[in-house]
Amino acid sequence: MPVNALFRDDFYLSTCEATVTAVHEDGGIELDQTCFYATSGGQPGDSGFLEREDGSRILLGPAKTGATKDVIIHVPLEGQPLPSVGEKLVLHIDWQRRYKLMRMHTACHILSVVCPYPITGAAVGEEESRVDIDMGELADKDAVTAKMMELVTQNHPVYVQWITDDELAANPGIVKSKNVRPPVGLGRVSLVCIGENAAIDSQPCGGTHVSETQEVGPIYISKIEKKGKENRRFRIRFGTPDAAA
Numbered sequence: 001m002p003v004n005a006l007f008r009d010d011f012y013l014s015t016c017e018a019t020v021t022a023v024h025e026d027g028g029i030e031l032d033q034t035c036f037y038a039t040s041g042g043q044p045g046d047s048g049f050l051e052r053e054d055g056s057r058i059l060l061g062p063a064k065t066g067a068t069k070d071v072i073i074h075v076p077l078e079g080q081p082l083p084s085v086g087e088k089l090v091l092h093i094d095w096q097r098r099y100k101l102m103r104m105h106t107a108c109h110i111l112s113v114v115c116p117y118p119i120t121g122a123a124v125g126e127e128e129s130r131v132d133i134d135m136g137e138l139a140d141k142d143a144v145t146a147k148m149m150e151l152v153t154q155n156h157p158v159y160v161q162w163i164t165d166d167e168l169a170a171n172p173g174i175v176k177s178k179n180v181r182p183p184v185g186l187g188r189v190s191l192v193c194i195g196e197n198a199a200i201d202s203q204p205c206g207g208t209h210v211s212e213t214q215e216v217g218p219i220y221i222s223k224i225e226k227k228g229k230e231n232r233r234f235r236i237r238f239g240t241p242d243a244a245a
Contacts, residue, residue: 002070004033008190011102011208014095020087027082028066028073029058035091036063037098038072042122043105043207046098050074050083051090058083069206098208100126100238103216106158106209107148107236109192110216113201114147115139120231124207128222129236136230141221144234145241148219155214156195161202162188168204 001021006013018031029050039045045062052058059077066073074091076082083089105124108131112119121132168189192209194200210216220241225233 001030002068003031003072005070005072006033006035007037007208008206010035011211014093014098016091018089018091020083020085020089023082023085024073027076027080028064029076029083030066030071030073031089031091034063034072034074035093036060036072036074037208038063038065040065040069041205041207042108043101043124046093048091048093051092052083053088056081058089097126099210102208102210103238104129104236105205105207106213107216107219109158109194109201109203109205109209110148110151110213110219111144111221111234111236112203113151113194114144115234127238131234131236132227133232133234134230135232138226139224139232139234141224141234142241144224145220148221151194151200152213152216152219155212156200157212158192158194158209159211161191161193161198163191164188 006016013035016033016035018033020029021032022030036046039062045064047062048060050058050060058080061075061077064073064075065071101124108122108124108129111131115133115135117133117135119131120134123130165187189204190206191202192205193202217238218240219236219238221234222237223235227233
């Protein structure tokens with residue numbers, strides 16, 4: 001059944017209370033509400049644990065979506081106990097991991113500003129992310145890094161605005177990704193905006209992000225690979241090139 005996905009309105013919510021609404025044969029757990037992001041759009045789902053009334057824990061791997069995007073399945077690790085339908089639990093996200101993914105996902109958006117070409121693929125990681133961009137010319141990784149870090153240190157606000165599915169359909173040009181479509185079907189679509197009045201960027205995205213670019217921290221382009229005639233794969237890492245060397 002559809003879940004109240006609390007993370008959509010608060011990326012910094014790391015814990016919440018919930019009631020079990022279903023337990024699948026494979027162990028997947030559905031709840032009436034959750035702060036866990038489910039794997040989607042290149043961003044891994046949240047891991048963490050469920051706390052039971054007696055204080056014991058059910059350890060979870062990355063959350064995933066169910067038959068539709070508004071169904072979120074919490075996946076217990078092998079050998080973990082299962083709760084009962086109707087049981088009340090307290091959810092705890094692995095915040096250190098989630099925050100890294102929030103920073104990295106925001107870094108991917110910043111890269112799309114510096115290299116404003118169609119995105120053909122992306123994968124957000126805890127230490128490294130990749131973004132595939134449809135661009136003919138070669139780019140200099142140090143120059144791209146410098147431009148990205150300029151946006152990071154300028155500390156622009158990052159926030160979400162909501163538009164309807166119909167508004168998105170009427171403005172298809174705002175979608176940068178060629179292969180990953182925005183999360184539609186819920187009646188509204190989130191636009192991730194960077195800068196006052198979205199002056200830096202605005203694009204549909206259902207992932208989680210930090211609230212200001214400075215939170216991304218030091219990042220750099222470690223490699224740019226040629227993938228096909230007009231496809232370039234950018235690899236983003238935390239830290240600085242000097243530290244990596």
